[in-house]
Amino acid sequence: MDADSINRKVRRQHAIESTWRYVLLIITAFIMIYPIIWLFGASFKTNAEIFGSINFWPQHFDWTSYVKGWKTGTQYSFTTYFINSFKIVIPKVIFTLISCTLTAYAFTRFDFPGKNILFSIVIATLFLPAVVTRIPLYIMWRNLHLLDSYVPLIAGSVFAQEPFFVFMLVQFMRGIPKEYDEAAVMDGANPLQILGRVLVPMMKPALLTVVLFQFIWSMNDFLTPLIYLSSVSKFPVAIALKLATDATSGFVPWNQTIAMSLIALVPSLILFFSASRNFVEGMSAGGLKG
Amino acid sequence: MKSKKKYIGLIFLIPWMIGTLIFTIYPFISSLIYSFTNYDLISKPKFVGFANYIEMFTTDPDFVRSLKVTIEYTILTVPIQLIFALFLAFILNFKLKGINFFRTAYYVPSILGGNVAVAILWKFLFNKTGLVNQVIQTFGGKPVGWLSSSSNAMFVLVILGVWQFGSAMVIFLSALQQIPTDLYEAARVDGAKKWTIFFKITIPLITPTVFFNLVMQLNNKLQEFNSPYLITNGGPTKSTYLTSLLIYDNAFKNFRMGYACAMSWVLFIIIAVLALALFKSSNRWVYYSDGGQN
Structure with missing residues (x-):
């Protein structure tokens, strides 16, 4: 094999390899981060909706969880x-x-x-x-x-x-x-x-x-x-x-x-x-x- | 000049020396001494010989079980956690465009892994009506009582333990980055396959890191406290009542300081024996490129 064909072969292999590497990276990242994203969405849901849907997006944005949560049930706030x-x-x-x-x-x-x-x-x-x-x-x-x-x-x-x-x-x-x-x-x-x-x-x-x-x-x-x-x-x-x-x-x-x-x-x-x-x-x- | 320099070096070391005496050596020795006493913080410690050690292995229904459960938890968690951490470090070491974005994304969950917030969120995810069961139901499965059966509860803790791969991953990644690329190129020129390269070059070169992570994680997991305390509270039926939790209860709920010290010494000896065995075996499988000098 001459240097040119080796080079071409290497480059093609490289392209295939990096594609599947990206796929692997994205899938793994998604699995690891989805729970956090879901929890972020869930924090705007009402208590009833949290247990009702696996959707990330809340039906109605409810900020009260942050307001009430910050105040806490104790005498001190966050x-x-x-x-x-x-x-x-x-x-x-x-x-x-x-x-x-x-x-x-x-x-x-x-x-x-x-x-x-x-x-x-x-x-x-x-x-x-x-x-x-x-x-x-x-x-x-x-x-x-x-x-x-x-x-x-x-x-x-x-x-x-x-x-x-x-x-x-x-x-x-x-x-x-x-x-x-x-x-x-x-x-x-x-x-x-x-x-x-x-x-x-x-x-x-x-x-x-x-x-x-x-x-x-x-x-x-x-x-x-x-x-x-x-x-x-x-x-x-x-x-x-x-x-x-x-x-x-x-x-x-x-x-x-x-x-x-x-x-x-x-x-x-x-x-x-x-x-x-x-x-x-x-x-x-x-x-x-x- | 020479002797003056010696003196200066020791001066810089004074804080550390004082600290080590007060915060490490003194409590280390005194916990051994306390372990031969009964001490409830109110009356003076009373010497009782080996009574504490005898009690934990004979009449105490909890201690031996807690050790079994702790070892089970450790054996299930550490290997999976380390393989996972190595896998992630490996794919983060790809030379690709935008890899820094992925590195950052991967660090996020790992850095937060030890946070109390995560343990609480974990409890919620595996709640009877939590996200995990919702997903199972969406796919037509039956909801699982994650925290109400012993084996499932252990599984939930193990999964969280594995998810705390952060520091191991970071340490693996820094080791992978130190492998000279010409080694890989030489192997590739010789026609070595990817898997061959991984097992014959990458793995041997990072064995010191594998060793370090293994010892550190065994140490951490054998002392795990937060996740059983926050998620399962040791239950159901004490199936996740890890030794650290038992020691905490004896010391800070029952105020049996001497007994708790004795338990912590048994746990310490188990950790020390394991670590020593690993050190002894290390010259057979750990490869030091610079002749053992770190």
Whole structure:
């Protein structure tokens, strides 16, 4: 075969292949996303219609599910619950960024006695099941009289107790050539300046990934606030949603619950869409090989 | 200069070291100590030897069953979830126009997978008159009591567990993107078939990632709490009463802290043994291109 006919054959094969790849992508996407689209439509339906039709489009648009759902059956509205969530999530994200970056910096750019042992502790805590430390931590916060406050929910992030992020940032930082640091040292920069002015700007994709993951995971966190918080006025969205399905015993206003559940997903979605390009880069550059 | 640098590195590590002592090492050891006591938070912990461990394996009707159910849930969920995640990562790695649109679309459900809202919506979808049954009826089938029979309820939880493929998929995708394309081209020039390429090149090169995801997901699923708590509440007839839920009830409803710690240590040992067995076996099936150094 000459080069030309091989080329033609390859190109034809390629066209067929990409067609069926598109088909595969579209079908899979549809199966995964249809329930969400349907739920979006359902949130505008009356409670009776939700159980009556599998159509996506409601017969009459009914906004009351959003209005009533937002007000909730409790004395607080979702405004309070969202503010509470942000009071937990935003400090957590900021502390995680700072503490995990410092930890990763120490492990990648410095030599000190016991470094290998300490790093293997990071890896060990990555695999340590949270179930085994949960109860003593609760007892500890109880003895410190800090139950029903946000301190137990946030404190760990101040001290870099997020081994997944430490590990990810270490992997990413290892990929940045040390020549950059050395050049900065020549210019008289101290270690903190090297980190802040040289490394952090280059780590933007990885840091954005940390922000995105920590934000979404903390918004999703249910068990920790469930254990530590007892006053309704302090509940984050995750607990408030559960409350909404309990409050009205027997009869659950599903249209309101669906409406509020969808609203609860909005902050994570906004953050995701505004960061998605960097996020994909960050994940691959971080080289999570295990 | 050298010694000064050593000192600086450790300074940056201080927050992490303090945190690890307070939030990891201390509770890890003290939960083992508590597991040999009776402690109701009111009176002082009372040493009881192995009584807690003996109780859970003899007189407690719930613990052994909860372990069985948890293992069943994990065995059903993790393999399907990982194959699904790999499949999705594989098709998202196609070099096609507009692939970024699809990547974004695929991330959306996966990123939200762990949200409480999703668990609540799940409960609704599988309600007696929920969407799933409506679809079944539209096609002429009979509605299924998804949450009222034990095997169906487990199925509903497993499906949700599989749907939480997000982080595994993202990690697989980043591994697939790191495979040098010249390897594929070389194989194609040698006339290798697509499936051969997939099983002889792609899979071996991502075994470190398979290993990482496998350990992480086993760990997650053996500790699953949200979905049984929110969707089935452990029922019907305790058929989805996973160990995490049982530990939660003992600690925070019955205030049997010592007993709950003992249970969590048994769960921990099961997870640790599994993880160690995987680590031991890993040198037989995990391929490190750079000689084991990660």
